[in-house]
Amino acid sequence: MKKDNRKPVLELKDIHKSFGTNHVLKGFNMQLYEGENLVIMGKSGSGKSVMVKCIVGLVQPDRGSITIKDQDIITMGQKELDLLRTEIGFLFQGSALYDSMTVRENLEFPLRRHEDKVKNFQGTDASVKSALESVGLLHAIDMMPSELSGGMQRRVALARALILKPEIIMYDEPTTGLDPITANEIIQLMRSIQKEYNTSSLIITHDVDCARVISNRIILLVDGINYAEGTYEELSNSSDPQARAFFKN
């Protein structure tokens, strides 16, 4: 593979994490570059969620460094960390909408939490409308989550992830639980958002179709390390059977 001379926006170096005798991450390395869609694939239980939790600060790695735009987040104070986190949007499986709030109120929530950052934006109402427009759901602004289909709910969650105009978006299993047509709509939306906002995306997925369509690059997480890296074509045609096995449906 070619050596990449671009600067990463997010970098994990030599991350180790064990739970008792269960050594989950054993020196995992990853660079996410500006504007790219990087997919992480790994078998169930391989440590993908633990890796994401290390990035968002829910789990403390035993060893290694995590930098976002050259700032080390492991040694950072809470206040700086909160501000830096506004640079990251999340679309997690569990990132459900608040049932008792309208779509508009759900989107206003992160704006209110991060008022300092929002001062530079065009105003709450305009920000909410522009994020909803990006996911094609402006007409649903006053609806309740219960009135929306599963796919629409995920699009609203995506609008909420976008509202602070993050430079990085992390998607954890973005298509899980959706039928193939809706899953494809979400994938196309992720692509158009990447173009519109020039975000760098980290995507955790089991979905081979999603990985094929969305990825510029894929990292296979095996035995706690970045076992193999490359484009979909490179990895799915790899001479290594363990790498190739990921792409058999």
Ligand SMILES: Nc1ncnc2c1ncn2[C@@H]1O[C@H](COP(=O)(O)OP(=O)(O)OP(=O)(O)O)[C@@H](O)[C@H]1O
């Ligand atoms: N808080 C915790 N305490 C103890 N063990 C944990 C904890 N969190 C994760 N683990 C263990 O770490 C390993 C990796 O779990 P993780 O949830 O990261 O897997 P995954 O790759 O995300 O799996 P899946 O694809 O099924 O979601 C598992 O063996 C799990 O039991």
